[in-house]
Amino acid sequence: MVEVIEEFDAAGAFPVEGERLSLGVAARLSRYLQVLTQARKMGRETISSQELSEYTHINPTQIRRDLSGFGKFGKRGVGYNVDSLVSEIRKILRTSGQHNIALFGAGNLGQAIATSSIFADHGFQVVAVFDSDPSVVGNPIGELTVRDIGDLPAVVSEEEIVVGVLAVPAEAAQDVADRLVKAGVKIIFNYSEQLLQVPPEVTVHTSSPAVDLLYALYFYLA
């Protein structure tokens, strides 16, 4: 009748190697990675939890705590080595590899995404661009050629697409989402304001700059 309520690795305060990260930890590690990636581009060799805190708005103690759960990555009096911390976090997030993206919509937003390094810096590569407008199919976009949306099922399996990015008008978003679901893609990044209906095993992230602004504005006005 007595349950074992403590494990030897104890407390639950520290993530255990091999176990699934909590939502919060995974989100924060991703933020650190974003800042570290950029800091590396700027030629920084080390960074302190204090500096990471300034860019992420996450408390420095929280940062040290998050990292120390996985190893002793820092050097006292110095900080963290940017390069090695990037690879440690990538290992923890199991996203060291390259992942392929399909982009939908070859308008202004689609072109901006296809030619930006914002995804590439994090190991995501746009390998196909689709549009439903026959008049733009065949046009070049970055190093790719715009394809017809009918090719989607073939491309998903050939190119191992894991993410679909929607840069289409709100009216078209649900249709593309349906096609992605049918093709077996489980992660959708939605730049339109459309609320998407998807089965429970599919994750939708909707970009919402205006929401972030509302939030910032509240603290500005209050």
Added chain:
Amino acid sequence: MVEVIEEFDAAGAFPVEGERLSLGVAARLSRYLQVLTQARKMGRETISSQELSEYTHINPTQIRRDLSGFGKFGKRGVGYNVDSLVSEIRKILRTSGQHNIALFGAGNLGQAIATSSIFADHGFQVVAVFDSDPSVVGNPIGELTVRDIGDLPAVVSEEEIVVGVLAVPAEAAQDVADRLVKAGVKIIFNYSEQLLQVPPEVTVHTSSPAVDLLYALYFYLA
């Protein structure tokens, strides 16, 4: 020597009218607003905490709890009236008004932002577009004309700009941020991957779609 440790309104569990919202509550209310705004566009009259939960990934009990702290907005057995909940939340966030934005960069991303309704739906209006390239200054973009970045100080005070949105290349971002700070703008929305140095009273939000993807991917792979 005995401190008063309880107030009559008690518990801290419920936000008190007039007090500053916690970061978490403000962020969640903004999310609800985003979904409600879109639901209204789609002609929905009522929505349940369950449905709000599906779109925001926030627990339905948490949603009811957040809302009930400010009033009894729902109807048992029915849900929340979309229209009235939108205006209640706007009142709480004190963002019922119209707020003016200056956009920087008239490239693909800038054009996409200027012509999208994603900001307008939430009471943000792009009232000026700037570019540092003299060859695009004077060009039309949506209903606006691209202006020279030198006009910024005048425009900020004339148009009461509260937010600057950066859709410029990473190399140009810090310069624009410096100009915004000098002109007195306190909220910057950064679409570039550049880490921005700003004084403590200025808030920077950096858009990071790749970070969201990393995070989604972790839970997909794990």
Added chain:
DNA sequence: TAGATTGTTAATCGATTAACAATC
């Protein structure tokens, strides 16, 4: 009435923070 969904409680869990010894 029967079904649905809110408003609210109470219990638990994870996040946050200050503080500081360890150590580079």
Added chain:
DNA sequence: TAGATTGTTAATCGATTAACAATC
């Protein structure tokens, strides 16, 4: 050595959740 910054503890605070009476 002196200064800086990590790793870690312990205490507190807010978020999360299940459960259910109230009531539309």
